[in-house]
Amino acid sequence: xxxxxLYHWEPNANSGKPMxxxxxxxxxxxxxxxxxxxxxxHNPAYLAINPQGTIPAMTHGxxxxxxxxxxxxxxxxxxxxxxxxxxxxxxxxxxxxxMKFMDQWLAPSFSMFGWKFFVGPNARATRSEAELAAxxxxxxxxxxxxxxxxxxxxxxxxxxxxxxxxxxxxxxxMLEAELGKREWLASDAYSLADVNGFNLAYAMxxxxxxxxxxxxTPNIMRWLRAIYRRPAxxxxxxxxxxxxxKRVDIxxxxxxxxxxxx
Amino acid sequence: MILYHGExxxxxxxxxxxxxxxxxxxxxxxxxxxxxxxxxxxxxxxxLARDMAVEGEGPVxxxxxxxxxxxxxxxxxxxxxxxxxxxGTRLQPTDAYARWQVEMWCRRITERCAPAAACLANRAxxxxxxxxxxxFEAMVAPIASADLAQRWRNTRAxxxxxxxxxxxxAKVAQAVKMVEDALADGREWLMGPVSIxxxxxxxxxxxxxxxxPGAFADKPLTAAWLARVQARPSVQxxxxxxxxxxPEHSWAPGPEINRWG
Numbered sequence: 001x002x003x004x005x006l007y008h009w010e011p012n013a014n015s016g017k018p019m020x021x022x023x024x025x026x027x028x029x030x031x032x033x034x035x036x037x038x039x040x041x042h043n044p045a046y047l048a049i050n051p052q053g054t055i056p057a058m059t060h061g062x063x064x065x066x067x068x069x070x071x072x073x074x075x076x077x078x079x080x081x082x083x084x085x086x087x088x089x090x091x092x093x094x095x096x097x098x099m100k101f102m103d104q105w106l107a108p109s110f111s112m113f114g115w116k117f118f119v120g121p122n123a124r125a126t127r128s129e130a131e132l133a134a135x136x137x138x139x140x141x142x143x144x145x146x147x148x149x150x151x152x153x154x155x156x157x158x159x160x161x162x163x164x165x166x167x168x169x170x171x172x173x174m175l176e177a178e179l180g181k182r183e184w185l186a187s188d189a190y191s192l193a194d195v196n197g198f199n200l201a202y203a204m205x206x207x208x209x210x211x212x213x214x215x216x217t218p219n220i221m222r223w224l225r226a227i228y229r230r231p232a233x234x235x236x237x238x239x240x241x242x243x244x245x246k247r248v249d250i251x252x253x254x255x256x257x258x259x260x261x262x
Numbered sequence: 263m264i265l266y267h268g269e270x271x272x273x274x275x276x277x278x279x280x281x282x283x284x285x286x287x288x289x290x291x292x293x294x295x296x297x298x299x300x301x302x303x304x305x306x307x308x309x310l311a312r313d314m315a316v317e318g319e320g321p322v323x324x325x326x327x328x329x330x331x332x333x334x335x336x337x338x339x340x341x342x343x344x345x346x347x348x349x350g351t352r353l354q355p356t357d358a359y360a361r362w363q364v365e366m367w368c369r370r371i372t373e374r375c376a377p378a379a380a381c382l383a384n385r386a387x388x389x390x391x392x393x394x395x396x397x398f399e400a401m402v403a404p405i406a407s408a409d410l411a412q413r414w415r416n417t418r419a420x421x422x423x424x425x426x427x428x429x430x431x432a433k434v435a436q437a438v439k440m441v442e443d444a445l446a447d448g449r450e451w452l453m454g455p456v457s458i459x460x461x462x463x464x465x466x467x468x469x470x471x472x473x474x475p476g477a478f479a480d481k482p483l484t485a486a487w488l489a490r491v492q493a494r495p496s497v498q499x500x501x502x503x504x505x506x507x508x509p510e511h512s513w514a515p516g517p518e519i520n521r522w523g
Binding site: 065104166 | 316362
């Protein structure tokens with residue numbers, strides 16, 4: 001049996017997707033933690049595995065895989081264990097549609113807030129100007145260099161932030177409506193779309209309490225709590241090393257009222 | 263199953279070809295994408311995927327009133343439904359790693375090449391037609407997605423900054439180079455056996471040959487591959503559905519250029 005090694009950060013967003021998919025499938029893997037805030041992903045040892053310097057990456061024997069959603073599809077297809085993609089072709093289409101919508105349209109809006117208010121300030125607080133400039137210069141992908149520069153130097157414009165806020169509102173309304181149609185996001189059985197969506201949405205009741213709560217979005221709250229209670233989710237979030245992963249604890253609460261905008 | 267498609271170009275061509283390869287039957291309805299007809303389709307009980315498609319003005323497959331979009335996923339759907347029905351040619355590998363490779367290839371095309379191609383081609387061939395629309399705001403009013411509606415307005419206004427145009431030209435050139443490199447070992451199709459990657463890539467690049475000749479110069483393997491894809495019966499059948507003399511010049515607002523840069 002070929003060894004599976006996952007290179008990941010916290011159980012959150014892109015790192016959390018293949019982590020949770022592997023846990024759900026019951027695939028044993030070597031966990032290789034990279035501290036994104038410490039720029040571990042741009043170290044030569046990791047670049048030898050993933051020259052793009054993006055997290056996560058997975059090796060399976062001599063195969064190297066990148067891109068979180070594509071890794072999840074591979075994990076589901078390559079290993080035995082509970083199916084996370086149904087047989088029905090239309091449901092498979094719907095799962096892929098939602099994953100692309102979240103990956104390409106909604107998640108970047110959430111992460112713009114995360115990078116502006118968390119990643120950027122954290123980097124500035126822990127490093128000198130010269131260290132930061134050198135760390136950014138080492139980033140292989142030009143678009144990731146732009147993202148880090150924007151985060152570190154606070155260059156997101158008001159218009160960009162307003163557009164991200166608009167998309168978060170629209171996206172939450174879409175999720176709430178879709179989860180009113182069926183138990184899971186895109187199909188009748190738990191799927192990769194739920195794994196993907198949980199990683200995007202688990203902290204919403206904490207970070208967007210004015211938009212995601214038991215009064216305004218009862219379907220989203222039902223869905224998040226159902227995923228939170230799954231053994232795989234518990235095991236996955238236990239791998240977190242920072243307060244970021246602890247945010248999931250909010251799903252222990254039975255009722256979350258409408259909160260104030262942060 | 264009804265397929266609403268634009269002229270055989272871009273994502274509409276990719277899906278028409280995948281339909282042909284699948285051996286499945288669908289009612290094919292041509293629509294004028296640049297006339298906004300995609301936002302006035304009848305009989306949609308589930309319009310969400312039409313409204314919020316990342317791809318922009320791509321084809322729409324309708325089954326039981328549910329709008330289905332995103333050309334790569336429609337091609338996968340048709341391939342998997344064809345497999346279940348026992349018809350047609352398979353366009354996805356069975357090996358999980360080979361599938362990952364096809365998916366990653368298609369993502370490089372849809373995420374990097376397609377926004378660039380749409381930017382350049384709409385500037386060349388769509389802006390002038392939109393400028394002639396009398397009540398333009400009435401035409402975009404049914405568009406549910408605010409950012410897609412804004413891309414229509416931007417397409418009409420033109421005036422893309424030179425840095426955006428230069429970046430788009432570079433991304434198209436990179437996609438062509440990726441094709442040329444993939445074919446370097448003498449293979450017939452991009453991923454070995456014919457796959458969704460061939461049709462998706464052809465759809466986005468075929469219309470750029472006239473517009474960005476520099477990107478295709480000295481790329482003999484790419485030229486031969488374009489001709490091979492075009493010669494497939496599924497692509498010939500798709501091209502036979504053209505109502506415009508040059509369907510490769512027929513574009514409509516596509517995916518947005520990555521907001522992160």
